Amino acid sequence: MLRFDNVTFSYPGSAPALEGVTFEVNDGEKVGLIGANGAGKSTLMKCVPGLLEASGTITVGGLAVNRENLAEVRRKVGYVLQDPDSQMFMPKVIDDMIFGPVNYGLSREEAEAGADRVLEDLGITRLRDRYNHRISGGEKRMAAIATVLAMGPDIMLMDEPSSSLDPRNRRALINTIKGLDRTMLIASHDLDMILDICSRVILLDGGKLIADGKAADILRDRELLEAHSLELPLSLSR
Amino acid sequence: MHMADALLAPAVAATMYVASSTAAGVSIHKLRKEEKLGLEDNSKRLPTMAVTAALVFAGQMINYTIPGTGSSGHLCGGMMLSAILGPFAGFLSMIAVLVIQCLFFADGGLMALGANVWNMAFYGCFVGYFLIYRPIMNSDLFASRGRDAANRIKLILASILGCVVTLQLGAGSVAVETTLSGISELPFGTFLGLMLPIHLAIGLVEGLITAAVLVFLYEARPELLREVKTEGEASGKLSLKSTLAVLAVIVVLVGGGLSLYASSNPDGLEWALFGNAEEGYAENMGLDEDDFGVSSDISDKAGEIQEATSFLPDYAFANDEENPLGTTVSGIVGSLIVACLAAVICFIGGFFRRKNAGRAA
Amino acid sequence: MDNAQRAMLDLRAMDELASMDSPYHRLSPLSKFLMTVVYIFITASFHKYDLTGLLFMVIFPLIGYQFAFIPVGTCFSKLRNVIPLVAAVGLLNPFFDRAPLFRIGSVNVSGGVVSMITLMLKGVFCLMASFLLMATTQIDDLCRALRKIHCPKMITSLILLTFRYTSVLLDQVSEMTQAYSLRAPGQKGIHISAWGTFLGQLLLRTMDRAEDLYEAMMLRGFSGEFHYAAGRQSSRLSWLAALITCGAVITARYINIPAFITSLFF
Numbered sequence: 001m002l003r004f005d006n007v008t009f010s011y012p013g014s015a016p017a018l019e020g021v022t023f024e025v026n027d028g029e030k031v032g033l034i035g036a037n038g039a040g041k042s043t044l045m046k047c048v049p050g051l052l053e054a055s056g057t058i059t060v061g062g063l064a065v066n067r068e069n070l071a072e073v074r075r076k077v078g079y080v081l082q083d084p085d086s087q088m089f090m091p092k093v094i095d096d097m098i099f100g101p102v103n104y105g106l107s108r109e110e111a112e113a114g115a116d117r118v119l120e121d122l123g124i125t126r127l128r129d130r131y132n133h134r135i136s137g138g139e140k141r142m143a144a145i146a147t148v149l150a151m152g153p154d155i156m157l158m159d160e161p162s163s164s165l166d167p168r169n170r171r172a173l174i175n176t177i178k179g180l181d182r183t184m185l186i187a188s189h190d191l192d193m194i195l196d197i198c199s200r201v202i203l204l205d206g207g208k209l210i211a212d213g214k215a216a217d218i219l220r221d222r223e224l225l226e227a228h229s230l231e232l233p234l235s236l237s238r
Numbered sequence: 239m240h241m242a243d244a245l246l247a248p249a250v251a252a253t254m255y256v257a258s259s260t261a262a263g264v265s266i267h268k269l270r271k272e273e274k275l276g277l278e279d280n281s282k283r284l285p286t287m288a289v290t291a292a293l294v295f296a297g298q299m300i301n302y303t304i305p306g307t308g309s310s311g312h313l314c315g316g317m318m319l320s321a322i323l324g325p326f327a328g329f330l331s332m333i334a335v336l337v338i339q340c341l342f343f344a345d346g347g348l349m350a351l352g353a354n355v356w357n358m359a360f361y362g363c364f365v366g367y368f369l370i371y372r373p374i375m376n377s378d379l380f381a382s383r384g385r386d387a388a389n390r391i392k393l394i395l396a397s398i399l400g401c402v403v404t405l406q407l408g409a410g411s412v413a414v415e416t417t418l419s420g421i422s423e424l425p426f427g428t429f430l431g432l433m434l435p436i437h438l439a440i441g442l443v444e445g446l447i448t449a450a451v452l453v454f455l456y457e458a459r460p461e462l463l464r465e466v467k468t469e470g471e472a473s474g475k476l477s478l479k480s481t482l483a484v485l486a487v488i489v490v491l492v493g494g495g496l497s498l499y500a501s502s503n504p505d506g507l508e509w510a511l512f513g514n515a516e517e518g519y520a521e522n523m524g525l526d527e528d529d530f531g532v533s534s535d536i537s538d539k540a541g542e543i544q545e546a547t548s549f550l551p552d553y554a555f556a557n558d559e560e561n562p563l564g565t566t567v568s569g570i571v572g573s574l575i576v577a578c579l580a581a582v583i584c585f586i587g588g589f590f591r592r593k594n595a596g597r598a599a
Numbered sequence: 600m601d602n603a604q605r606a607m608l609d610l611r612a613m614d615e616l617a618s619m620d621s622p623y624h625r626l627s628p629l630s631k632f633l634m635t636v637v638y639i640f641i642t643a644s645f646h647k648y649d650l651t652g653l654l655f656m657v658i659f660p661l662i663g664y665q666f667a668f669i670p671v672g673t674c675f676s677k678l679r680n681v682i683p684l685v686a687a688v689g690l691l692n693p694f695f696d697r698a699p700l701f702r703i704g705s706v707n708v709s710g711g712v713v714s715m716i717t718l719m720l721k722g723v724f725c726l727m728a729s730f731l732l733m734a735t736t737q738i739d740d741l742c743r744a745l746r747k748i749h750c751p752k753m754i755t756s757l758i759l760l761t762f763r764y765t766s767v768l769l770d771q772v773s774e775m776t777q778a779y780s781l782r783a784p785g786q787k788g789i790h791i792s793a794w795g796t797f798l799g800q801l802l803l804r805t806m807d808r809a810e811d812l813y814e815a816m817m818l819r820g821f822s823g824e825f826h827y828a829a830g831r832q833s834s835r836l837s838w839l840a841a842l843i844t845c846g847a848v849i850t851a852r853y854i855n856i857p858a859f860i861t862s863l864f865f
Contacts, residue, residue, distance in 0.1 A: 103821060243643050293768050
């Protein structure tokens with residue numbers, strides 16, 4: 001479904017942020033992307049829909065990402081940004097949800113109907129006509145995911161979906177994500193959440209792929225985690 | 239400096255709307271042309287314009303009032319926006335700021351919006367950028383101090399000069415627009431004399447803030463600033479001489495404005511400005527001033543003072559105008575009728591509102 | 600409470616009012632907008648001595664507020680923004696225009712006093728009208744209306760985007776101001792020495808946000824046009840209401856109604 005083949009990227013004038021990263025995410029798999037600050041998680045995610053142009057190849061559903069097919073790739077890839085305030089730029093939640101679908105050629109009515117279905121699935125129909133600046137942090141996060149889901153992506157990329165959420169909202173979000181039947185790549189420092197959601201984990205450090213394996217194995221490996229500035233998940237540390 | 243609707247006559251407000259809309263039209267056209275030429279992508283520029291506009295708005299919340307003047311200094315933002323976005327995009331962003339202030343905070347009125355855009359955005363973005371910021375930044379001034387120091391000094395100079403001059407122009411325009419509207423009895427010269435010094439002080443403060451921000455930006459991310467020469471670029475197109483010429487023009491402008499304050503014969507100036515200006519403007523607009531209730535009271539003033547006691551222009555009651563008592567009585571009774579009507583309307587509305595609330599609860 | 604917080608509360612209050620429901624809320628945004636503009640232009644056009652004629656104009660917004668189920672007093676908090684300059688200009692009128700205009704008993708009322716009062720009333724009335732518009736119309740509906748009268752989409756999109764981010768940035772400004780004041784007790788504002796870094800830091804973060812925003816737009820296939828979900832259904836009576844209001848407003852401008860009524864008795 002999603003393939004990284006020897007992906008390398010460096011920001012102008014800096015050391016490489018990604019170096020020869022190679023792995024594959026299978027259909028329907030939920031993969032956690034972990035690593036310390038500056039390990040290259042966000043950079044890697046940004047390369048998928050071509051926001052950053054990396055060398056090497058990234059393949060999305062059999063389609064190699066390049067400049068020519070960006071529109072097609074972006075349609076298959078849903079990217080939930082870390083800050084929902086940047087993600088949602090329209091006045092109301094519903095406007096944001098139809099933004100993508102209409103740009104990809106649906107009529108407004110079709111887009112609204114689709115958006116309503118997504119809202120219902122997520123159980124947040126009450127947010128439909130609310131203003132983006134008036135809803136709470138937890139609601140914003142859910143709405144941001146809804147705006148991406150409304151595009152019907154094959155793959156979801158999420159950047160720190162649980163940051164700054166209270167325990168109840170975090171739990172609700174985890175349940176929502178678990179319930180979504182989609183291929184996912186989730187970057188987070190919230191290792192407990194990763195353990196809860198993902199079956200597989202990729203560990204990055206200094207732009208290099210350090211480990212790739214079952215979540216239960218990697219997240220239990222205290223030495224490995226501590227060597228790369230991480231800690232055991234709370235639920236496993238006892 | 240936001241003007242309220244009440245301070246403008248409709249004809250003046252409409253004229254300012256036309257002027258500001260034209261400037262906006264030109265700006266949009268320019269931006270589209272730049273996009274066509276592949277210089278800059280508007281869909282990329284739009285988010286930047288919006289967030290910086292929002293920043294200017296939020297930045298104005300940190301404001302500094304000048305006691306005893308009734309006037310408060312806002313961070314006008316025009317200079318800052320055009321230094322970052324360029325004059326055309328900066329102008330449009332300022333419009334967005336002013337629209338939001340007008341709609342949600344009643345800062346300036348719906349009718350006065352055209353005038354406010356002109357007074358605050360036009361001068362700040364276009365005059366400030368083309369006549370001050372760009373010439374100074376492109377000049378060879380202070381070149382002997384090294385590129386970095388020179389750039390910093392030039393930024394400070396441009397910010398302070400720019401803010402002072404554009405605020406003076408804006409404040410002057412407020413005086414002109416109000417006087418043209420026949421709203422204030424204040425002689426034009428005195429009005430200017432009040433507005434300009436206040437705004438000179440505000441402009442200086444604002445200039446200092448803008449300078450501080452731009453210098454910070456220069457140190458942190460110089461590529462964000464327009465017309466700033468960093469390494470490897472060709473040096474200034476403008477010579478020291480032409481820069482000095484521009485500066486001289488500006489000094490004359492500011493000095494001229496200020497000298498009005500000290501002018502011993504403001505009425506002479508007033509006549510010079512309005513005796514001609516208003517006639518021409520009424521003619522140009524093809525408007526009969528009576529239609530709009532704008533009296534050209536400056537030209538009429540001499541006559542009016544004598545007339546007012548015996549004859550009340552536009553104050554025609556149905557009954558005898560020569561009976562002042564009658565006029566007064568009918569005026570008072572009329573006002574009372576309006577007051578009663580108003581009270582009744584509010585009472586009825588309040589009744590239904592409570593009923594509605596009761597039903598909802 | 601700092602200015603930024605107060606501004607946020609103001610915004611929130613306006614949102615809450617605008618999302619209510621009433622006959623006035625249901626009028627089409629364009630008809631409300633045009634009605635308001637006509638009212639403001641006409642009100643501003645009253646002669647400076649025409650106090651009774653102008654007084655009658657208060658009736659229109661009053662009726663509007665009743666149909667909007669909003670107490671009239673709500674708008675007066677906004678007066679603090681309108682009044683300073685108007686008052687500064689108006690208060691000087693009595694000193695310059697001393698010619699007596701009429702007498703009440705033995706007291707001569709000068710033209711300056713009357714023109715001062717009309718000026719302030721105009722300020723209040725225009726505020727009442729534009730507040731009513733914004734208290735009953737949501738900004739996206741208003742921008743849609745502006746598009747209908749051919750306001751360039753670059754401007755309406757910019758207004759909406761800016762509106763979206765004002766609250767985000769107000770939040771940040773307020774947070775930063777609080778953080779600053781905690782470490783600088785006794786200072787009323789930001790010391791001049793910190794102005795560059797204070798606003799500058801925020802500016803840098805803001806530019807990064809612009810970048811994110813652009814990416815978010817591109818990821819969802821932005822092609823230069825914003826689309827909005829269908830807004831509130833407008834009442835079919837909108838244009839009738841607008842027509843009647845405009846007619847009445849213009850009539851009130853040319854016929855001094857209070858004077859007309861009194862003339863029936865005197």
